[in-house]
Amino acid sequence: MTIGVHRLEVQDDVLLMELYYMPNVPAGTAGETWSLFEMNGGSGSVAPLLTDRPNLTQYQVIGRSADQGWSVDNLGVEAADGQTVMWWGYFAAPPEGTDTLSVQIAPGHPILEVEVQR
Numbered sequence: 001m002t003i004g005v006h007r008l009e010v011q012d013d014v015l016l017m018e019l020y021y022m023p024n025v026p027a028g029t030a031g032e033t034w035s036l037f038e039m040n041g042g043s044g045s046v047a048p049l050l051t052d053r054p055n056l057t058q059y060q061v062i063g064r065s066a067d068q069g070w071s072v073d074n075l076g077v078e079a080a081d082g083q084t085v086m087w088w089g090y091f092a093a094p095p096e097g098t099d100t101l102s103v104q105i106a107p108g109h110p111i112l113e114v115e116v117q118r
Contacts, residue, residue: 001039003105006086008050009117015059015091017048019105025081037086040106046071046087050109051102051111052094059101061089 009077023034031075040046050059062070071089079085094101103112 003109003116007075007117008101008103008114010093013093014062015050015093015116017050017089017091017103019048021085021087021089022083023079023081030081033079033080035076036087036109037075039079039085039116040075043106044075046075046089047106048089049104050091051104052098053079053102057094057096059081059091059094061091086104 001024004023006020008014008018009056017100018116019099021036021039023039026034026053036046047061051057052059062068072087074085074087077085078109098112100115103114
């Protein structure tokens with residue numbers, strides 16, 4: 001599976017993060033589909049963690065629940081090999097002058113340094 005950060009953009013007082021998930025399937029499984037829930041290891045939520053290392057600050061999705069409107073509730077959306085499922089969520093905006101954030105999509109995933117768009 002490929003997971004990537006599509007956008008990390010400050011919009012007024014919040015930071016919008018858009019992720020994409022794309023299954024890369026092994027031979028012999030063509031035609032199968034996987035939900036975002038399954039691609040996320042059976043977790044009931046997508047909960048990336050953003051870290052501003054110089055300021056020792058971490059950010060989590062506002063509300064931590066899709067029913068509050070701060071993130072999309074699309075864990076049931078399915079994709080086949082090479083198809084993309086998008087996820088988005090809002091975080092508190094980092095202070096002016098913060099140019100990059102460390103992004104960890106889920107525990108155990110690599111930490112990426114991602115530029116903040118303003």
